[in-house]
Amino acid sequence: MRKALIAGLWALATLIVVFLITLPISLQAHLTAGAIVVTVIILLKMFAPVGTPRLIALSLGTAIVLRYVYWRTTSTLPPVTQLEDFIPGFLLYLAEMYSVGMLGLSLFVVSMPLPQRVAPPVPVDNTPHVDIFVPTYNEEATLLASTLAAAKAIDYPADKFTVWLLDDGGTDQKCEQDDPLAAQQAQERRAELTALCEGLGCRYLTRRRNEHAKAGNLNNGLEHSTGDLVAVFDADHAPARSFLKETVGYFSQDPRLFLVQTPHFFINPDPLERNLDTFDRMPSENEMFYGIIQRGLDKWDAAFFCGSAAVLRREALMETKGFSGISITEDCETALELHGRGWHSVYVDKPLIAGLQPETFASFIGQRSRWAQGMYQILRFRFPPGKRGLSIPQRLCYMSSTFFWFFPFSRMIFLISPIFYLGFSLEIFNASGAEFLAYTSTYMLVNLLMQNYLYGRYRWPWISELYEYIQSVYLLPALISVILNPRKPTFKVTAKGETLSESHVSEIGKPFFIIFALQIVAALITIWRIMTEPYTADVTLVVGGWNLLNLMISGCALGVVSERANRRRTHRVNLSRRCQLIVNDVAYPAIIEDVSIGGAGIRTAAGNLPKIDRGQIASIRFKPQSDIGIDTLPLAIRNVKREGAEHLLGCEFHPEIPLHHRLIADLIFANADEWQKFQYSRRHNPGVLKGTLQFIGIAIYQTARGLSYMMQLHRLQRAASRSTVSTNKA
Numbered sequence: 001m002r003k004a005l006i007a008g009l010w011a012l013a014t015l016i017v018v019f020l021i022t023l024p025i026s027l028q029a030h031l032t033a034g035a036i037v038v039t040v041i042i043l044l045k046m047f048a049p050v051g052t053p054r055l056i057a058l059s060l061g062t063a064i065v066l067r068y069v070y071w072r073t074t075s076t077l078p079p080v081t082q083l084e085d086f087i088p089g090f091l092l093y094l095a096e097m098y099s100v101g102m103l104g105l106s107l108f109v110v111s112m113p114l115p116q117r118v119a120p121p122v123p124v125d126n127t128p129h130v131d132i133f134v135p136t137y138n139e140e141a142t143l144l145a146s147t148l149a150a151a152k153a154i155d156y157p158a159d160k161f162t163v164w165l166l167d168d169g170g171t172d173q174k175c176e177q178d179d180p181l182a183a184q185q186a187q188e189r190r191a192e193l194t195a196l197c198e199g200l201g202c203r204y205l206t207r208r209r210n211e212h213a214k215a216g217n218l219n220n221g222l223e224h225s226t227g228d229l230v231a232v233f234d235a236d237h238a239p240a241r242s243f244l245k246e247t248v249g250y251f252s253q254d255p256r257l258f259l260v261q262t263p264h265f266f267i268n269p270d271p272l273e274r275n276l277d278t279f280d281r282m283p284s285e286n287e288m289f290y291g292i293i294q295r296g297l298d299k300w301d302a303a304f305f306c307g308s309a310a311v312l313r314r315e316a317l318m319e320t321k322g323f324s325g326i327s328i329t330e331d332c333e334t335a336l337e338l339h340g341r342g343w344h345s346v347y348v349d350k351p352l353i354a355g356l357q358p359e360t361f362a363s364f365i366g367q368r369s370r371w372a373q374g375m376y377q378i379l380r381f382r383f384p385p386g387k388r389g390l391s392i393p394q395r396l397c398y399m400s401s402t403f404f405w406f407f408p409f410s411r412m413i414f415l416i417s418p419i420f421y422l423g424f425s426l427e428i429f430n431a432s433g434a435e436f437l438a439y440t441s442t443y444m445l446v447n448l449l450m451q452n453y454l455y456g457r458y459r460w461p462w463i464s465e466l467y468e469y470i471q472s473v474y475l476l477p478a479l480i481s482v483i484l485n486p487r488k489p490t491f492k493v494t495a496k497g498e499t500l501s502e503s504h505v506s507e508i509g510k511p512f513f514i515i516f517a518l519q520i521v522a523a524l525i526t527i528w529r530i531m532t533e534p535y536t537a538d539v540t541l542v543v544g545g546w547n548l549l550n551l552m553i554s555g556c557a558l559g560v561v562s563e564r565a566n567r568r569r570t571h572r573v574n575l576s577r578r579c580q581l582i583v584n585d586v587a588y589p590a591i592i593e594d595v596s597i598g599g600a601g602i603r604t605a606a607g608n609l610p611k612i613d614r615g616q617i618a619s620i621r622f623k624p625q626s627d628i629g630i631d632t633l634p635l636a637i638r639n640v641k642r643e644g645a646e647h648l649l650g651c652e653f654h655p656e657i658p659l660h661h662r663l664i665a666d667l668i669f670a671n672a673d674e675w676q677k678f679q680y681s682r683r684h685n686p687g688v689l690k691g692t693l694q695f696i697g698i699a700i701y702q703t704a705r706g707l708s709y710m711m712q713l714h715r716l717q718r719a720a721s722r723s724t725v726s727t728n729k730a
Helices: 002-022 027-044 052-074 081-111 139-152 180-198 213-223 251-253 271-276 287-301 314-318 331-339 361-381 392-425 431-457 462-486 510-532 534-559 658-669 673-682 686-727
Strands: 129-137 161-167 201-206 229-230 256-259 310-312 343-349 353-355 573-583 586-595 600-606 617-621 634-642 646-653
Touching: 002 052, 002 314, 027 052, 027 180, 027 431, 052 081, 052 343, 052 573, 081 287, 081 392, 081 431, 081 646, 129 139, 129 213, 139 180, 161 180, 161 213, 161 534, 180 658, 201 510, 213 229, 213 314, 229 314, 251 256, 251 658, 256 314, 256 462, 271 361, 271 462, 271 534, 271 686, 287 343, 287 573, 310 314, 310 646, 314 331, 314 673, 314 686, 331 343, 331 392, 361 462, 392 462, 392 510, 392 534, 431 686, 462 510, 462 534, 510 534, 510 686, 573 600, 573 658, 573 673, 586 617, 586 658, 634 673
Parallel strands: 129 161, 129 229, 161 201, 256 343
Antiparallel strands: 229 310, 256 310, 573 586, 573 617, 586 600, 600 646, 617 634, 634 646
């Protein structure tokens, strides 16, 4: 009886909503209703975005969105008899409906995200054994040494965990290949990494052939290990000391738990953050996913494996014969398969690893292309909406995660539609300028407010649109390629530790300048059409405004593909740690102020310090947070700067034995609390108005910077051309 009553109430509520959405009202009434909803959402922002205020805001915003959908569907589509108008108009309509659908899925996912969890204690009487896998393919030994050293320093009983380096760059296949130089390099790599692992107390493991990429490498590790649990860290993801204590305890609470996933925290900016200079003041792109979306997925038992920074149960993996490898995104695919078999997952919203993001725009696009193609393969071969064993919320969550990567289609349609109207007079919708402005403005404003209400601390206004645009230009052909041939894409390792010796325009940046030029032409056509066709000026003005919005985003993208120089190979982490600086066998009290894999900044009193020459060899002594067996790290002093009564020394580490990497890792990766503080320092919500004004300012500056980079490149090319001509004449 109770279930029937609840169903009846839901049916009644649905009928009321449908009635309100389809109720014919004037434009003035629609604008009034939209203004009321906007005001209420703004007032609700005064409360924490949880519980009843959150659901009220989502409900009101959804009503305005659905009313816009009803208007677009019933009143604006061009007639089918005019194919030249209907085809682009219908494509635009499909792009909008895709965006609305994704908005609906995302609102469902994050409607009630779980709060941060408190880690249960690891059982003392039955402590599980953990195998820590660090898969590698072509990463340098220095980078691997840092990750392995940090893994060895994890605060966990030493006899209860084993660190494995799974090397796919030194396989028998590579060591015995026909190319003698490449074979020699693979053999040298195997020997170097074997010695490194022996020095650090880790296990080195390779295999016969490079089959099934990362999934095959991990499965080879499973075959040679026996631990109850498996922790996976990418080659550039160094864990904090507390990683296992924050994750392993959950497995004792639920025997059907297969995954504990933690966020990916990065100590370096991605290309957008570096080139726009926003890393220290704006939340990173991944923070919206790890800060709110994964918590939302966790609510529905759908948080999925992200390839690294996670612990998995061996028993569950054995049920699926290891990590799945049909797609090139083996992580999400593995989680989908295990969720379908009734296993559960947990998400721990605390940064417990520090990783590296792609440095160059080209590497960034390569990484995202792999993600997009892999998610399509999961949709094609695993089809989450029809996956047996998944609950309805889990199906919706996996639909949200996979369908999201179709955004390049809608984003490019939104980009070219104004140009179709302005340049070719194609009627992409049937409505007056007033109608279009009234319905679209309320829809967009409510959409912005809802996103800011839900994600404001994790993603600033218009930044999502910028990220989607800069990816769409190259992800669109990548998606078309995998749709035409789903089995064609292969796993490609993301480049790590790259440097940019000089400022330049990215080698794949040219299309963004072409699109920007087309939009400038469209803006000029807008002015011309308003002057010469006053009878359509209202529609032309609205579409011209749409083109200007696209132009602002495109202009900002010019700054993204204009790469700033970054000669530093490693990235600094701020800290304050007491040490002794040892110069000529004399110890002086000092403070380590910042540190990277390559070196440190050290502050010491100037009065006590002897004269130091550039390049002088010294060392620092400090107390490690784990028992390493040594406490002194050699270094070379590269520069000395006098600051009042103190000296600030720039030093480069000179590790001589593998255990020195343990000391470096102890400085950088031991304390995860510092990473969380840095994250929180960037998580502030500027609001829609201030955020929009900030974005306009960024866009204007970055447009000018991007154009100046292009002009400098053009001048250099002309100078090089003249030099070539002069040489040929001589």
